[in-house]
Amino acid sequence: MKKFLALILAAMLLLGCAAMAEEAAPALTKDVVVLFTSDVHCGIDQGWGYVGLAALRDALVAQGNHVVLADNGDAIQGEPVGTMTKGEALIDLMNTVGYDVAIPGNHEFDYGMDRFLELTGKASFPYISANFNKEGELVFKPYIIKEFDGVKIAFVGITTPKTLTSSTPAYFMDDAGNFIYGFFQDESGEKLYNAVQTAVDAAIAEGADYVVAMGHLGNEAECAPWTYADVIANTTGIDALLDGHSHDKDQVTMKNKAGEDVLRSGCGTKLEGIGYLRIAKDGTMENGLYEWTIDFAASELFKNDVSIAVENATAALNEKLGEVVASTQVDLVIKDPATGVRIVRTAETNLGDLCADAYRDQSGADVAIVNGGGVRDIIKAGEITLNDILKVHPFGNAMCVIEVTGQQIQDALEFGAKDVPSEFGGFLQVSGMTYEIHTYIPSSVKMDEAKMFVGVEGEYRVKNILVGGEPLDVTKTYTLASHNYKLKGNGDGYTMFDGCKILQDEVKLDNQVLMDYITGTLGGVVGEEYADPYGQGRIVAVPEKPAE
Numbered sequence: 001m002k003k004f005l006a007l008i009l010a011a012m013l014l015l016g017c018a019a020m021a022e023e024a025a026p027a028l029t030k031d032v033v034v035l036f037t038s039d040v041h042c043g044i045d046q047g048w049g050y051v052g053l054a055a056l057r058d059a060l061v062a063q064g065n066h067v068v069l070a071d072n073g074d075a076i077q078g079e080p081v082g083t084m085t086k087g088e089a090l091i092d093l094m095n096t097v098g099y100d101v102a103i104p105g106n107h108e109f110d111y112g113m114d115r116f117l118e119l120t121g122k123a124s125f126p127y128i129s130a131n132f133n134k135e136g137e138l139v140f141k142p143y144i145i146k147e148f149d150g151v152k153i154a155f156v157g158i159t160t161p162k163t164l165t166s167s168t169p170a171y172f173m174d175d176a177g178n179f180i181y182g183f184f185q186d187e188s189g190e191k192l193y194n195a196v197q198t199a200v201d202a203a204i205a206e207g208a209d210y211v212v213a214m215g216h217l218g219n220e221a222e223c224a225p226w227t228y229a230d231v232i233a234n235t236t237g238i239d240a241l242l243d244g245h246s247h248d249k250d251q252v253t254m255k256n257k258a259g260e261d262v263l264r265s266g267c268g269t270k271l272e273g274i275g276y277l278r279i280a281k282d283g284t285m286e287n288g289l290y291e292w293t294i295d296f297a298a299s300e301l302f303k304n305d306v307s308i309a310v311e312n313a314t315a316a317l318n319e320k321l322g323e324v325v326a327s328t329q330v331d332l333v334i335k336d337p338a339t340g341v342r343i344v345r346t347a348e349t350n351l352g353d354l355c356a357d358a359y360r361d362q363s364g365a366d367v368a369i370v371n372g373g374g375v376r377d378i379i380k381a382g383e384i385t386l387n388d389i390l391k392v393h394p395f396g397n398a399m400c401v402i403e404v405t406g407q408q409i410q411d412a413l414e415f416g417a418k419d420v421p422s423e424f425g426g427f428l429q430v431s432g433m434t435y436e437i438h439t440y441i442p443s444s445v446k447m448d449e450a451k452m453f454v455g456v457e458g459e460y461r462v463k464n465i466l467v468g469g470e471p472l473d474v475t476k477t478y479t480l481a482s483h484n485y486k487l488k489g490n491g492d493g494y495t496m497f498d499g500c501k502i503l504q505d506e507v508k509l510d511n512q513v514l515m516d517y518i519t520g521t522l523g524g525v526v527g528e529e530y531a532d533p534y535g536q537g538r539i540v541a542v543p544e545k546p547a548e
Contacts, residue, residue, distance in 0.1 A: 041078025052298025073105020373425025
């Protein structure tokens with residue numbers, strides 16, 4: 001009996017040792033800090049800049065941390081240094097900084113699919129995405145695993161399906177107009193959630209101790225059901241989601257599908273902040289933001305190997321971009337001067353008016369439209385440089401004119417106003433017409449699984465549309481000016497112009513359209529007719545039903 005008890009005790013001790021061995025799995029000897037950037041938009045010498053990012057990384061390493069450097073997309077577009085090199089200058093700089101991993105954002109595709117894939121080939125770091133696919137096959141690996149002190153950390157990439165309409169849809173199509181590239185989009189979001197879950201499960205099966213999702217998802221209503229909150233709520237196994245796309249700086253903890261806490265972190269745009277996720281030696285995690293709050297860029301404070309690369313990238317451009325081409329007597333805005341909130345995607349602004357007027361003036365069309373998401377930066381009162389013009393229109397879209405019916409105009413305005421008072425990058429600034437948005441009427445716009453316009457099922461919230469001061473005739477034919485992104489490429493989901501007769505086909509780049517209007521038609525001076533930051537009354541919001 002004693003021998004039997006001794007055997008039982010020995011077995012229990014062995015089991016205990018085995019349990020202790022499992023608990024004593026490889027442990028970190030140093031904290032791991034994941035530094036991440038999102039929506040840099042070519043802001044290479046703004047805020048932290050790439051110089052400050054490298055300095056921060058080096059300081060953390062010197063303090064005894066493992067450091068991973070990650071980018072969550074929209075790095076290569078947004079400033080002339082990107083536009084004039086079609087993104088290559090940014091890839092070169094990211095190589096110099098020493099990024100470990102990146103994911104594509106929607107604007108990585110703005111120079112075309114072939115160019116994007118060419119640029120990823122030039123990168124010395126991998127691009128990953130669990131949902132970017134060509135005809136169902138993933139283009140990149142869905143995740144990578146980095147190992148520190150025997151501890152494996154998986155990084156899973158996720159790119160918003162909204163990319164199909166917030167970049168140029170035609171770039172994702174074959175010559176026949178069929179989508180061959182996609183992001184596992186559907187109306188329910190299930191395809192995306194399943195793709196992410198498959199990648200997470202595979203990473204865990206490969207031995208990942210932690211799973212860090214790198215998202216270009218955001219929190220905007222127009223991105224549902226593909227926001228970061230949608231993905232977290234419908235998956236398990238993700239420990240933290242480092243996010244971009246909506247330019248927010250929110251630090252959030254929310255529950256996943258299993259009721260477990262997941263950290264979510266945003267870091268703003270233009271390197272105003274660098275996000276971090278710290279995985280401590282004891283296994284705890286903390287997310288946060290290193291914000292740059294000094295009134296000059298970090299490149300003026302730090303000097304390192306990246307400094308030379310940034311200087312070389314900008315030197316050749318500065319002289320040309322600094323040329324004064326015109327002047328303005330007024331501030332031209334995209335944000336509400338009273339609150340600082342961006343309104344160009346929800347309401348009329350004077351810069352929106354100016355840009356739309358430029359298209360109508362330069363084309364001779366009856367009316368013109370410009371998407372608010374394509375009006376990217378302000379112009380302050382004073383001298384206007386070439387750089388100022390390029391920052392307003394950084395995408396290199398080209399002016400087109402088409403024949404449309406009044407019904408197509410009405411549908412376009414309705415689609416653009418579907419999310420008001422929430423933002424929509426496809427919100428329309430206009431010239432040659434005026435309209436009201438009756439916001440008390442719920443939007444009845446119908447979209448397909450890719451968020452492309454299908455039709456209007458109920459009452460229009462856009463009313464009292466006037467063209468040239470006369471009521472819109474839905475049966476009449478008008479000429480409409482905009483750019484190829486909107487009129488030919490289904491940009492932002494605008495499908496109602498498919499099949500329209502093209503009268504002018506990509507005749508002039510958008511920034512040239514704006515510059516020629518200011519320097520030519522306006523005589524080089526933007527005057528008092530654009531003084532009101534809220535515009536000239538072309539777009540009026542009606543929040544309550546008028547009394548009958």
